[in-house]
Amino acid sequence: MATLETISSIDTAARHPIRLVANRTGLTVDLIRAWEKRYHVVDPARSDTKRRLYSDYDIERLRLIRIAKQNGRRLVDVAPLTLEELRDVVSEDSRYDSITDNQAEVYRPSWTSPLEATDAQDDIDAMLFAVQTMDQHRFDQLLQEGLVKQSLPSYLETVIGPLLREIGESTRLGKLRIAHEHMATAHLRTFIGALRFRETYTGGEPKIVITTPTGQLHELGALMIAALVSVDGWLPVYLGPNTPADEIVACTNQSGARAVSLSLTYPADDPRIATELTRLRSQLDGKIPVFVGGAATAHHQELISRLGLESPPTLNGLRHSLNALRDRQFKEQTA
C-alpha cells in the first residue's frame, strides 16, 4: 500500500504563515513563538516584512513535538532532536501508548503524565447539549475532538457507548425530542461508520462478519464493533442491521470469514432472537466462533451458553478474545 506518497514529498520551501501552522499543529500562535524564542525548536524563514514563513518540514517538526509532549516528553528533551530522531521517539512512545488499556504500567516511564483524567462525562454532556440545540456542526466537532484525546477503543468504551445510552435514556424521559434523537443517531451512524477507515489494510487481515440478527434494527452497536476490530488488524465484513441467519451463513462462507459478531439491543425479548441464533449456530461451521454483545445479551444468557456462543462482557474482552483467536489461527496456519 503506497501511503508514503505525501510523507516523502515534504516541501522545504518556506511559505506557510504562522496562523496556518497553528491550525495544522493544534498549537497556539503564542506557543509556537515561545518555543522558537526559548529552544529554537524551529527557525522559520522571514518575509520581507519580518513575518515568519514556515516550511512543511517545520510543520512536521512541530506536529511531532506536540505529539511527543502529549506522550509525556519534556520540551527541553525533544527540542534539539532532528526530524528523524523525533519520528523514532514518537513512534516508540505510541507503541506503548496503544497498550495502556492492558497491563503496560511497567513500560510507562515515571515522568509520564497520568493519562489526563478529564472527565469523559463533561465531553458527553457537551455533546448532549449540542444535540439538544440541534447544533450538528458543534456535535461533529466535539466528536472529532474527543477522538484525538484517546485511543479509539477507549474512546468507544468511555464516550461513544455512554453517549448512546444517554441519548436513548433522555429520549425516553422526554428530555430530547424524537427529532433530536434522529439527528444524533444519523450523525453518529456516519461518524462511527467512518472510523474504521482510519486504519490501513494490508490485505492479509482475517475477516469477521458483523451484523445484527433479524428483528434487531439498531446498528450502531455493530458498527462500533466494526471500528473496534479494525484497530486490532481484523477486516470487518459489515452487513448493517437486520440480517437473516441464512444470509449471515452465506456471507461468512463466501467471504471466508473466521468469526461472526452480533449485536443485540432492542427489542430484548423478541422471540426471533432465539430462533435466529439457533439457526445460525446450527448452519455455521463449528470452527467459527460467534460473538454476541449489546444491551439485550443479558436476557439470553441461558440460550447463549447452551449454543456455545461467546459473549464477552466488555469491548476489551472482545478484543482479547479476537486477538487470541487470530494468533491461534495464525499458528495453526503456519504449522
Add this chain to the structure above:
Amino acid sequence: MATLETISSIDTAARHPIRLVANRTGLTVDLIRAWEKRYHVVDPARSDTKRRLYSDYDIERLRLIRIAKQNGRRLVDVAPLTLEELRDVVSEDSRYDSITDNQAEVYRPSWTSPLEATDAQDDIDAMLFAVQTMDQHRFDQLLQEGLVKQSLPSYLETVIGPLLREIGESTRLGKLRIAHEHMATAHLRTFIGALRFRETYTGGEPKIVITTPTGQLHELGALMIAALVSVDGWLPVYLGPNTPADEIVACTNQSGARAVSLSLTYPADDPRIATELTRLRSQLDGKIPVFVGGAATAHHQELISRLGLESPPTLNGLRHSLNALRDRQFKEQTA
C-alpha cells in the same frame, strides 16, 4: 485542464452582479472590491456602464480564497494563484487541520488516471462485481476513485443513483443475495454520509431539513440530497429516515431552517405518505418550501400539487430551485 471545467459545469460566462456574488461567497460587497483593488484577486468583466459582472469561475475563486483565509493563508499569498492551484492548496489544508493529530492519511490512490472519460456504466458494473464477490475493500476503492473523476453532483446523478437502482433491481431478480445488498447498503450509507464533510462550512449557510417521512425506511436518497446541497452552500440538518411530521416541523422551527426536503422511495403506496405530507404542510410555516423526491414521488403527483409541494424531476432541478430560493431570500432579507 479544459475538460475539468466542462465536467464540473463551471460557466465562464460573466453575468452575476456583485451583490449575488457576495451572497454566494459570504463576503461583503466592499471586501470583494477591496480585494480586487489591492491584489487583483479577480478581474470581473464589466457591463457597458462599468458594472462588475462575475462568472461562475470568479465565484468559485472567491469562495476558495475565503476558505484558504479561514485555514490561515494570507491574502497576499493566495491572491495570485490560479483556480487549480487554489483547489490544491485548500484541499491540502483542510485535509490536515481536520485531523489535528494522528497521521491517518486519506487513502487516495496515486495512480488514478487523470480524468479518464470512462463510461459511467463500466464503473457501476465494476462496483456491482465487487459487491457480488463481497470484496468490500475493492468496492470502497471504486467508490473513491469514481469520485475523483467528476464533480460531486454529477457523480451522484450518474453513478451513485444508478448504482442504487441496479442493486435493488438485482436483488429483486435474485442476482444478488440479501447479504450482498446489505453489505452494499451499509457501505454506501457510510460513504455517502461522509461526502458532505468534504465541504467546508463558513457558518452563514442557510439550513435545510432533510429526512424521510414515517414509514419510509430507506435513507440513502435523503442522504444523497444532504451531500448534494452542501456543495451549493446549504447546511443540511439531516434527521435520518422515518421522521414523523410533527418532529420535522419542530426541527425546522428550532433550527431555523429555510426549507425541507423529503425522499420517498418504498413502499410507494403507503397511505401514511398522504397523511404525513398533509400534516407537515399544514403545520409548517407557509413560507418554507417542501421539496419531495425519490422513486415513489410519481405515485403522489396529485397530492403534491394539491398541497403545493415542489418536486423537481432531477437532482439538478433541485439544485436550481434551492439556489434560486437562497438568492431570493437574501434579497428579501437585505431589503
Add this chain to the structure above:
DNA sequence: TTTGTCTGGACAAAACTAGGACAAAATTGT
C-alpha cells in the same frame, strides 16, 4: 425618487513582531 454600484481614499480593527512578566505545573533536592 430611491436604491444600488462605481472610484478613490481614509480609518480602524486584527494580526504579527519583539521583548519581557507571571503563575501554574513539573522536577529536583533535602
Add this chain to the structure above:
DNA sequence: ACAATTTTGTCCTAGTTTTGTCCAGACAAA
C-alpha cells in the same frame, strides 16, 4: 513529604503590517 528550582503555557506592551469597513460624490438602474 516539603521546599526550591526549572520548565512551560499564557499574557502584556508597544510598534508595524495587513486587512476589513466605511465614506463621499458621481452615476446607473428600478
